[in-house]
Ligand SMILES: Nc1ncnc2c1ncn2[C@@H]1O[C@H](COP(=O)(O)OP(=O)(O)O)[C@@H](O)[C@H]1O
């Protein structure tokens with residue numbers, strides 16, 4: 137049996153956060169540049185925010201990968217909600233030190249004086265909207281002590297909500313917002329993803345009308361786009377296997393995009 141033409145492009149759109157799969161888009165590259173410059177400056181906190189699916193975790197994982205060869209950097213992909221566990225993890229991951237006793241904020245602060253790094257360690261906190269206000273306050277105090285730098289990533293639909301939060305009002309040195317792709321960026325995103333795995337013919341199957349349809353359905357959200365295209369290729373793969381005569385290999389039909397949208401719940405029947 138020959139390989140199904142659509143299985144490889146399908147897997148391209150698995151919703152995974154893997155820095156190896158990072159795609160360079162002009163706007164994201166500019167943001168990444170300013171983020172990686174910010175973490176080098178003697179600053180306090182950096183706030184990375186944006187709606188779900190705009191690429192925050194992807195950006196953090198890329199930053200982690202790029203920095204880790206040169207300096208101490210720690211990435212927590214999900215929050216450690218227990219205070220003592222949080223500081224225990226920091227002690228272990230930042231200082232390679234396992235405390236004998238229970239550790240709290242005060243004992244952790246005394247630790248930070250004992251371990252000196254030539255460059256200030258960077259701690260990347262993803263999904264930080266889940267930390268309590270009191271935990272956030274301790275994180276802020278740690279940043280103020282300049283013993284470590286934090287990049288805090290938050291999901292929020294309303295920008296105002298976050299900025300209004302007390303600890304972000306005066307303390308945040310810089311805030312960076314990630315957004316959905318524009319139609320042009322969406323086209324480049326899809327094509328670059330496919331070309332990364334040498335699916336040039338498949339990339340060519342997407343015309344501007346397809347992109348317009350995908351954009352209308354996903355508003356340029358990367359996660360929704362991944363889900364939609366994964367399902368689209370799943371459908372095409374089924375046709376290739378069962379009814380190949382029905383496939384137009386020159387272009388993607390908007391009908392199949394709409395079918396995929398129904399399956400993923402982006403539109404309702
Ligand atoms: N720059 C990028 N390059 C490649 N894929 C990306 C990029 N940004 C986002 N994605 C894709 O979009 C999906 C959603 O991004 P993610 O970082 O998880 O968003 P968020 O953390 O903001 O919810 C990821 O699984 C990834 O596949």
Ligand SMILES: [Mg+2]
Pocket residue numbers: 192193194262263
């Ligand atoms: Mg995320």
